[in-house]
Amino acid sequence: MSYTINRVIQGAGFEEIDERTRRALADKGFGVLTEIDVKATMKKKLDKDMDAYRILGACNPTMAWQAIGVEPRVGAMLPCNVILREIPEGIEVSAIDPLSSMSAIDNDQLKQVAGQVRDMLAEVVEAI
Structure with a gap:
């Protein structure tokens, strides 16, 4: 079982894919709460170079509310x-x-809520 939903997109730049990802997330009710530029962090902290790598911490408040309601420590x-x-x-x-x-x-x-969120995220990845 894979722990991620994946897609490779060709013919577009990193920043364009970032914008498309944020737009697809927003279209499904997700907001980006956190952002980590891993490339910049590794350069600053370790003086190591790497290809572009960004982590977006996305949250759908409705789904988070449901998840916390059935499992308070899921946060x-x-x-x-x-x-x-x-x-x-x-x-x-x-x-x-x-x-x-x-x-x-x-x-x-919680697994039912997680299944709904999985479907939503799969739709986001497909829409990018």
Whole structure:
């Protein structure tokens, strides 16, 4: 079982894919709460060079409300991370699969919510 939902996009630049990803997230009710420029961080902290790599911490407030309502400590696993990374074939977009990440929690109601979020994130990745 994969723990991410993936797509490689060719023929577009990193910043364009970032904009398209944010737009697709917003269209499904997700906001980006956090952003980490991993490339810049590795350069600054370790003086290491790498290809473009960005982590977007996305949250759909309605779905987060439902998840916290059925499992109050699930906030430790939020938000849903989406990564953008430059690879030789293009730009890879990977979104966390909430069903996979929440499988350690024994709560059937939470798994139903996670399944809905997974479907939404799969639609986001497809729409980019």
